[in-house]
Amino acid sequence: MKHELPVANHVISLISELQNAGFEAYIVGGAIRDLLLGRTPKDYDISTSATPEEVRGVFGRRIARIIGKRFRLVHVQYGGELFEVSTFRKAPTQGQLRPDGRPAKDLPEHMILSDNEFGSAEEDAWRRDFTVNALFYDPVRSELIDYTGQGIGDIRAGIVRAIGNPKLRFEEDPVRMLRALKLVGQYDFALDCATENALFNSLELIRHAAPSRLSLELEKILSSSYGDKHILAFHDYGLLAYYLPELEEAWGTPAGMFALNLLNERNCRVAEGLYRNSISLAMATLALPFVELECDHGPGELWEMSPESTARIRSVLDRLFRPQTMMNRMTESALRVLILQALFADPENLDRMVETKSYAHARELLLIRTAVMDGDVDAAARLWPAGSSGRRRSGKRPRRRKNPKEGKKSDA
Structure with missing residues (x-):
């Protein structure tokens, strides 16, 4: 036509x-x-x-x-x-x-x-x-x-329909379950009945997908400005327990909800063009509340920088994204971003931080955290100015998407 x-x-x-x-x-x-x-x-x-x-x-x-x-x-x-x-x-x-x-x-x-x-x-x-x-x-x-x-x-009706036999389609390639639910999350589509039933009955097949392909899908999710919606759809349909079990286990807890709200804020800023779609920043954003918990602090509370806290940060990054394997350079970059968060407790640290390799992303995470906690983002941006090697970005808070809610179900 x-x-x-x-x-x-x-x-x-x-x-x-x-x-x-x-x-x-x-x-x-x-x-x-x-x-x-x-x-x-x-x-x-x-x-x-x-x-x-x-x-x-x-x-x-x-x-x-x-x-x-x-x-x-x-x-x-x-x-x-x-x-x-x-x-x-x-x-x-x-x-x-x-x-x-x-x-x-x-x-x-x-x-x-x-x-x-x-x-x-x-x-x-x-x-x-x-x-x-x-x-x-x-x-x-x-x-x-x-x-x-x-x-x-x-497309006009917002329906995700498998071609042919849905059960066979998911058995042929279990990664298709991830892609189906990404459509649900990103476009607010709904699975048709046959596809939905087949997906519920095929969740365990995701264990058979090639690890490299599952990790690549996670990189795409974290780089997307819809990653929080993808994760919500995975939870609603039971896939998150197989894909990111540590995050599923924390669902509904203060740390788990804080993590999703932080990721939502980061994604708003990516969609508004304020931030680049850095995978390492997304990793650090999701991990921050669990690092706080690991260091015996509550949501939004900074920890003391020490060799022990660095080891705890690395442990959280390893556990949170398991069984997926993130590229080492992304993990190391996220680690540096999280290590620097503790230094934001004292403005006297600015001179030693501003030219460090990960300061730009660390500052972005600071502003994300400040926004989610309803702090003064503009004041934080002035107190911690962009470094000479970083891109100068507005501290203005963009319009936020609706926060994920525990128990919210898809229309499918």
């Missing part, structure tokens, strides 16, 4: 190059969903009939790089933006072998371990996870294709 969507010119140009080389090419997935909802996509994914090698041949080795084993695709640097360009896939042949050929023991029968069987655009649509993610758009011809016949309607 003909449909005009406001796609950036350099994206249209990239699609045109593939089409002019004789290949089919479309924008796929979340970008179309966002455009139909009147939102600006954070990125564009491209799908094409060209193989990864053919994509590289069109754009050249200098700007096109083939990545991945389980799912091979091409990173194309184009128009100042990085695009993921994938080849149309079809449903893979079932086989319990890992990509390296070793037997896959004790895994769900239908779990997909390799997804590199190429197919047509329609085959690619039917093997995707949810109808709202299975739309294809050709911006050159302004053509919107909905192979499932339900994607456009489900």
Whole structure:
């Protein structure tokens, strides 16, 4: 069907190059969903009939790089933006072998371990996870294709519907449960009945997902300005107990609620453009109340800096995000941000702090904490000015989203 969507010119140009080389090419997935909802996509994914090698041949080795084993695709640097360009896939042949050929023991029968069987655009649509993610758009011809016949309607109705058998979809790839609930949290969508029932009955399958993929999803959640809403959806549907059990165990406690309120405030500031979407700052923000608790202090109370407190901070960062494995540089950065919090108790520490590597993020966390505790953010910003190496940011408090509430359930 003909449909005009406001796609950036350099994206249209990239699609045109593939089409002019004789290949089919479309924008796929979340970008179309966002455009139909009147939102600006954070990125564009491209799908094409060209193989990864053919994509590289069109754009050249200098700007096109083939990545991945389980799912091979091409990173194309184009128009100042990085695009993921994938080849149309079809449903893979079932086989319990890992990509390296070793037997896959004790895994769900239908779990997909390799997804590199190429197919047509329609085959690619039917093997995707949810109808709202299975739309294809050709911006050159302004053509919107909905192979499932339900994607456009489900976007308008706010429904997350698995394509085909929901139980099979989650068994094929348990990470799809995370993605379903991220849609619930971020867009206020609801799961349709069959998808919801299958998800409730499949929660334990998340243990079988590749640790690297689960950790990558957590990085995306923490970098997003909707991370608090994602976490709330995980809790509402019972997934948080498997994904971040330490946080689930603290749900409803003073420390747990303070952590979610802090993350909510940080996310508001990211959405307002006041802060960058730093993963390490998000880690430190979530961990702060548990560090206070570990150091025998209440919410908002600073602890004394000491080798013992540093060890306790490291212990909290390790436990809170387990069983996911965060990159060491992110953990170390979050550690430095939290260590510096104790020094904010005395303005005399400014000179020794202001040029330290993590002062900018530590100051941001100070302002977040001050805002959540209804303190004077502007006064704190003046007392602790931005360092010469940090970006100067307004201390003005942005509009806050509704705080997460214990026991709040999705409409699904």
